[in-house]
Amino acid sequence: MDFNQLISELLGGNIVILLLAAFIILCIFLGVRIVPQSEQHVVERFGRLKSVLGPGINFIIPFLDRVAHKVSILERQLPNASQDAITSDNVLLQVETSVFYRVLEPEKTVYRIRDVDAAISTTVAGIVRAEMGKMELDEVQSNRNQLISEIQRMVESAVNDWGIEVTRAEILDVALDQATREAMLQQLNAERERRAQVTRAEGQKRDVELQADAELYAAEQDAKARRVLADAEAYATQVVAAAIADHGLAAAQYQVALKQVEAISAVAKGDGSQTIIVPADAVDAFGKAFQMLKGHT
Incomplete structure (x- = not known):
């Protein structure tokens, strides 16, 4: 056998082996997926949902399956949003809200909604306006915790089909327009003045009561003194009468x-x-x- 021909056969066989080894390594690389604890991976096969990979080592079929979406399951906070709302007594408010959520079912999040953050923000804004419109200004200020709980409940119901969970909804601030703030300040000053007048009136009433008590006490003491004097005079009269009777x-x-x-x-x-x-x-x-x-x- 020619030496050159032998070398060619050896090289050809090695190339096949090398190609086969490379193919096996590629299959292993494509078929093994290590998912971090904070993520879930959505796998597609020929463009359709195949499975969702959880944290740890996972295996897929190379060239048939592919990881189409890597979704974080950590709790997220939406940027603080501010929207206008009008109460039932026609007071314009500017409400600043903050929402926290996390993904529970990544396949719903990636296939049912395009921009989940924007969708949640729009939903929260609509619910806040609707709930504020049912309440008067005083109720908004005094029932904030109840309002927050109701908003969170309604948001959770609205986003349930998106595979997410709203963990917390907060109303950070409720700002009034300038005219309403001035009117409330005048009302507050009037209430303070009324309380001051009531306090002064109660003080005057107390002074009168104390003066009356003092006069009553003096009258009682004078009456006691008169009774003592009368008793003394009566005793003296009795003594004189007894002396007359004796002498x-x-x-x-x-x-x-x-x-x-x-x-x-x-x-x-x-x-x-x-x-x-x-x-x-x-x-x-x-x-x-x-x-x-x-x-x-």
Whole structure:
């Protein structure tokens, strides 16, 4: 056999082996798919959905199957969106919203909707306008949590056919137009003034009540003092009566003489003239009083 012919046969056989090895390596490369934990891959066969590959090592048929879409299953946040809404009492609001979602069924997401972010944003805007139109301004401010829950529920129902789950919907801000803000500021100032007037009126009422309580207390104390004085006078009268009953007329004359002495002493202490007019029988009264005093001592 010619040497050149032998070399040619060897090279031809090696090329076939090399080509076969390359083909096997290519098949392995095309048939083995390693999917990351955060993704799912949508496989098509001749343009039609074949399967969805989950995280880990997966096998497909080379040249027949191909990975058409690589879909992230991580939670996503839509860009903050702002839309106008009108409440039932005709107040114009500018509502800023934020939505979080994640893909649960990639085959629905890639085959049923072209731009899922834009679709969700449009859906949220429509639902927000509809819900705001059912409520008055005060209800929007006081029932924000309830409104957020209702918006999330309705968004979830609307996007269910797209294979996604809305994990959270937030109303970040509710802004009023300038005219409404000024009107609310005037209302707030009026309410503050009303509360201040009520506070002042309550303070005045309290002052009157305290003054009345003080006057009542003073009257009660005066009445108590009068009762004590009356009790003392009654006791003195009882003592005199008992003395009269025990000693007869002498005790009565003694008390009368004491009163006369006290009256003359009071006249003598006055700021008027130092001349004292003494009744004709005053000497006798003094004498009797002194005698009685001596008798009692």
